[in-house]
Every structure is written in structure tokens, then in C-alpha cells.
Amino acid sequence: MPNPNDTTSRRAEYAQRTRQAILDAARELFVEKGYFGTKVEEIARHARVAPATVYAVGGGKHGLLRTLIESGTNTDEVALVMTRLRQITDPAELVRFIVRATREQFELWAGLMRQVVAAAPQEPTVREIQEIAHASMRHGLAVTARRLGQLGALRDGVDDDRATDLLWLYLCNAAYFVRTDDLGWSLDESEAWLNETLPQALLRDGFGGPGPSR
Missing domain, CATH: 1.10.10.60 (Homeodomain-like)
Structure with a gap:
């Protein structure tokens, strides 16, 4: 049978x-x-x-777009990134790691996210989907900021919340679109600039940040 x-x-x-x-x-x-x-x-x-x-x-x-975006926030690769963020003990390495991780995610999802950004102003349900993507990315950046704080690496006057905001300013999709679409930078150029600029914005001297003022 x-x-x-x-x-x-x-x-x-x-x-x-x-x-x-x-x-x-x-x-x-x-x-x-x-x-x-x-x-x-x-x-x-x-x-x-x-x-x-x-x-x-x-x-x-709407359901398909939501499923696609949600699937991108729950991959094995994202889980590995989150685990690694909590393990790295060198602040400069941590900054380089989150720069590379956001670059790789941008490479994978830029085509779809570009269309989400284009449709969101006209369609509330797409705005909700965009917020799902933003919340996922901001969570990863907040974990990075807290880790830098735990390591005692943040500049004076930069707490975890401020560090999260700074990471968002440099690493969100909109920032990548400005560099790649508006300025015509390659992703290699973008990554090199971020690795030079982010430590100066986030880290104190001795951890990859700027030296004392002269």
C-alpha cells in the first residue's frame, strides 16, 4: 500500500x-x-x-513584498552577523566588521530596497514593510553601539544611543544610495571611506579614533 x-x-x-x-x-x-x-x-x-x-x-x-523583506531579516547570515557582533573584542575590528556586513547586505538587497523606497511615499502598506527593514537594521547597529560601549571605546559625549544614531547616519540604505547613486562611488570606495571616517566619529583615541586635539 x-x-x-x-x-x-x-x-x-x-x-x-x-x-x-x-x-x-x-x-x-x-x-x-x-x-x-x-x-x-x-x-x-x-x-x-x-x-x-x-x-x-x-x-x-503586498504579502509577497513583506515576505521577501522579512525573509531577508531572518537569514542564517544575519544570525551569524549578530553572533559575531557580540564576540568581537577589538573596537576597530568591530567597526570594520559592521561596515563590511552592511555593505554585503546592501549588495544583496539594494535592487529591491530601491523599489521599496520609491513606492513607500505613495503606499502605506509599503511604508510598513520599509519600517520592518529599518527596524532590523537599526537593531544590528544598536547591538554594535552597545558592544562598543561595553568595550569602553566610545568617544566622550557619545553614549550608546548617540552611537546608534551615528552608525545609522553612515550605514543605513539611504546613506549607501547617496554614495552609490548620487555620488557614483563604488562600494570599494564607500567601504574604504567608512573605515576611515567611522572610527573618527565613534571611537576615542587609542581605539582607532582621532588623536588629541592640537
């Missing part, structure tokens, strides 16, 4: 493949055409499913 567990397993596998195909199609089209320029019917065609399946599995465009 057929094993009912095998049938259940095959159905679950098919459902997962279908869901992933829909998410992949949605991400590709959002990046290519923008949120408003993408139609559910196009997502369905690219994923080779019926439009009703897109709504049933993904909740339409």
Missing part, C-alpha cells in the same frame, strides 16, 4: 517549491518594474502558476 506519509511529504515539497517560485518571480519583477509596475498576473506567469495561487500562497503583491 502507498505510504500516506510519502504523499504528504510530496505535497509539502511541491507547496514549498511553488511558494519559492512565486517569491523568486515577485522579487525579479519588483526589481525590474517596480512595485506599482508589477502585476499579480505577471508574477503568476513567471512562476507558472494561476493568479489565484499567487493570492492564496503569497497574499498578493
Whole structure:
């Protein structure tokens, strides 16, 4: 007799493949055409499913975009970054690490986040999704700031909250878009500049920050 567990397993596998195909199609089209320029019917065609399946599995465009952004905040790579932030004991190394981590995340997500930024002013549900991405990134920057504070490396007058604000000012997506899109900097140039500038903004002398005033 057929094993009912095998049938259940095959159905679950098919459902997962279908869901992933829909998410992949949605991400590709959002990046290519923008949120408003993408139609559910196009997502369905690219994923080779019926439009009703897109709504049933993904909740339409809003649900798909939300799932894509939330998935980006819960990856194994993000978990490893958070663990490493709490382990590093050298403040200058910690700053270099968060610079590299945000650069790598920007490389992965810039295409989609550019479309989120473009759509957010006109669509409240997209603004909510943008806030999810912002909250995740700010949490990582706050962990970095607290770690620098624990190591006694922050400049006088810079507490954990101020350090979080400074990290956000330099490392949020909007800051990366200014450097890459508006100024035309390569990501290598951006990373080199951040590694030179951030320690001066955050760290006291002896930890990679500026020396005493002359």
C-alpha cells in the first residue's frame, strides 16, 4: 500500500517549491518594474502558476513584498552577523566588521530596497514593510553601539544611543544610495571611506579614533 506519509511529504515539497517560485518571480519583477509596475498576473506567469495561487500562497503583491523583506531579516547570515557582533573584542575590528556586513547586505538587497523606497511615499502598506527593514537594521547597529560601549571605546559625549544614531547616519540604505547613486562611488570606495571616517566619529583615541586635539 502507498505510504500516506510519502504523499504528504510530496505535497509539502511541491507547496514549498511553488511558494519559492512565486517569491523568486515577485522579487525579479519588483526589481525590474517596480512595485506599482508589477502585476499579480505577471508574477503568476513567471512562476507558472494561476493568479489565484499567487493570492492564496503569497497574499498578493503586498504579502509577497513583506515576505521577501522579512525573509531577508531572518537569514542564517544575519544570525551569524549578530553572533559575531557580540564576540568581537577589538573596537576597530568591530567597526570594520559592521561596515563590511552592511555593505554585503546592501549588495544583496539594494535592487529591491530601491523599489521599496520609491513606492513607500505613495503606499502605506509599503511604508510598513520599509519600517520592518529599518527596524532590523537599526537593531544590528544598536547591538554594535552597545558592544562598543561595553568595550569602553566610545568617544566622550557619545553614549550608546548617540552611537546608534551615528552608525545609522553612515550605514543605513539611504546613506549607501547617496554614495552609490548620487555620488557614483563604488562600494570599494564607500567601504574604504567608512573605515576611515567611522572610527573618527565613534571611537576615542587609542581605539582607532582621532588623536588629541592640537
